[in-house]
Amino acid sequence: MLTRGDSMRKEKIERILSILKKSEKPVSGSEIAKVLGVSRQAVVQYIAFMKEEGYNVVATPRGYVLKGESGNKKLIAVKHRKEDIYDELMTIVKLGGKVCDVIVEHPVYGEIRGMIDVSTEEDVVKFVSLLVSAKAEPLLSLSDGVHLHTIEVKDEEAFKKILKALSEKGYLLREEMLKEV
Secondary structure, X not given: OOOHHHHHHHHHHHHHHHHHHHOOOXXXXXXXXXXXXXXXXXXXXXXXXXXXXXXXXXXXXXXXEEOOOOOEEEEEEEEOOHHHHHHHHHHHHHOOOEEEEEXXXXXXXXXXXXXXXXXXXXXXXXXXXXXXXXXXXXXXXHOOXXXXXXXXXXXXXXXXXXXXXXXXXXXXXXXXXXXXX
């Protein structure tokens, strides 16, 4: 039997799902809170409940997104300096890719993943601006520039173009780039 609290939680979760499904861009917790008439912290709790129920809700620097199984996802290995982040991301999105995340290997914590979620030139500008204004070190600084990205592409042809462009710029990690330890 559902309690009144369970019923209200279910209703709020359904409303959040509706908001996320209708949006083509990430939706901030503050925006969701305003629509629902609840606090930002309440939204965080509802998102936690949604994740427990199996919804693939992801927090990005610009807000929440509901992830589906659209597009082809590929993992690429790259290496570059932090000064090259803007160029790397722009290269990918200009060729039709979406950069979902960045993954680095840490000697203590193992795999560390950060959500990037950029698919347009505007997204890249906002992401890099946030990185700079927050004075945050990018994850690649933990791994001497070596990192992975999950990228989403519409088809194999787009993926090949992205790989070629990254390779030409020297960003694509190749065997000869690996250092002997």
